[in-house]
Amino acid sequence: MFSIGELSKRTGVKIPTIRYYEQMGLIEAPERSQGNQRRYSKDGMQRLSFIRHSRELGFSIGDIKGLLELSQHPEKPCHDAHNMAARRLEDVRARIAKLQRLERELKRISDCDADTVAHCAVIETLADHNLCETEH
Amino acid sequence: MFSIGELSKRTGVKIPTIRYYEQMGLIEAPERSQGNQRRYSKDGMQRLSFIRHSRELGFSIGDIKGLLELSQHPEKPCHDAHNMAARRLEDVRARIAKLQRLERELKRISDCDADTVAHCAVIETLADHNLCETEH
DNA sequence: TATAATCCCTCTAGCGACTATAGATTCAAG
DNA sequence: CTTGAATCTATAGTCGCTAGAGGGATTATA
Numbered sequence: 001m002f003s004i005g006e007l008s009k010r011t012g013v014k015i016p017t018i019r020y021y022e023q024m025g026l027i028e029a030p031e032r033s034q035g036n037q038r039r040y041s042k043d044g045m046q047r048l049s050f051i052r053h054s055r056e057l058g059f060s061i062g063d064i065k066g067l068l069e070l071s072q073h074p075e076k077p078c079h080d081a082h083n084m085a086a087r088r089l090e091d092v093r094a095r096i097a098k099l100q101r102l103e104r105e106l107k108r109i110s111d112c113d114a115d116t117v118a119h120c121a122v123i124e125t126l127a128d129h130n131l132c133e134t135e136h
Numbered sequence: 137m138f139s140i141g142e143l144s145k146r147t148g149v150k151i152p153t154i155r156y157y158e159q160m161g162l163i164e165a166p167e168r169s170q171g172n173q174r175r176y177s178k179d180g181m182q183r184l185s186f187i188r189h190s191r192e193l194g195f196s197i198g199d200i201k202g203l204l205e206l207s208q209h210p211e212k213p214c215h216d217a218h219n220m221a222a223r224r225l226e227d228v229r230a231r232i233a234k235l236q237r238l239e240r241e242l243k244r245i246s247d248c249d250a251d252t253v254a255h256c257a258v259i260e261t262l263a264d265h266n267l268c269e270t271e272h
Numbered sequence: 273t274a275t276a277a278t279c280c281c282t283c284t285a286g287c288g289a290c291t292a293t294a295g296a297t298t299c300a301a302g
Numbered sequence: 303c304t305t306g307a308a309t310c311t312a313t314a315g316t317c318g319c320t321a322g323a324g325g326g327a328t329t330a331t332a
Binding site: 003014016017020024033034035036037055060061 | 288289290291292297298299
Binding site: 046049050053054056057058067070071074075076077078081082085086088089092093095096099100102103105106107109110112114120123125126127 | 182185186189190192193194203206207214217218221222224225228229231232235236238239241242243245246248250252256259261262263
């Protein structure tokens with residue numbers, strides 16, 4: 001049994017965020033001390049770790065609800081989990097591709113060595129999209 | 137002189153977003169028609185294009201205010217613009233690196249071909265961070 | 273010129289995933 | 303028993319929009 005502060009330290013999830021997850025129905029309301037403070041079990045900690053890890057991988061709160069549901073039912077087929085992971089993977093790849101285009105452009109425009117705004121590539125490029133090399 | 141709808145079409149910025157930018161002080165309030173509708177000049181359009189492009193590159197509204205200010209003063213030195221671009225570039229690179237780690241992990245866990253949740257790598261990995269290959 | 277279709281106005285509220293603040297209560301250590 | 307840290311609830315704010323309600327303006331056609 002540990003307090004919310006300890007749970008926070010052990011999982012790396014901030015205290016208000018834990019309470020927020022409770023409100024959102026991701027974690028169930030834990031037992032309380034006599035003075036009405038939350039007291040968590042190891043189980044609660046595992047669940048929170050699951051959530052944290054999932055968030056780090058970019059799953060939405062909605063997705064996580066589904067994944068948690070699934071993880072409670074080991075006998076169920078897991079297509080859903082795979083589909084979600086696959087969708088996330090696609091999304092991540094698209095974002096990487098987009099960011100790489102941005103990287104190229106940012107690099108190009110910040111290579112400018114003008115002194116004043118009048119000749120500055122950063123400003124010029126921002127003003128005129130046609131100066132970009134690639135689509136974005 | 138064109139309406140907000142036309143401005144929207146020409147710049148690709150949605151109408152409510154244009155009004156939002158006006159509220160945020162990114163673009164100044166344009167002239168109005170007799171019936172109180174916004175009427176934009178070519179100048180307004182260029183400013184909006186600047187904003188749009190900057191947003192696409194990931195600059196925040198706050199950053200853009202600064203960049204716009206700079207772009208109005210061609211005689212000023214442009215270190216600030218370069219610094220902002222450099223910071224953005226750093227940020228973009230960090231995000232790429234992080235996403236690539238996620239990609240590796242998502243790929244790994246979605247390669248699982250179990251049928252039920254009990255043996256599913258997706259669920260297992262989410263539950264136990266130690267199963268990950270890399271930090272994130 | 274009348275009317276209909278489309279556009280535009282303001283204002284308010286909502287999104288997701290938190291984060292911050294205020295003011296009150298409880299806990300743990302000395 | 304006192305003190306200081308931790309916790310409680312409730313509310314509001316963050317960012318960058320987006321959606322909706324309930325109206326007025328403009329434009330194209332009859």
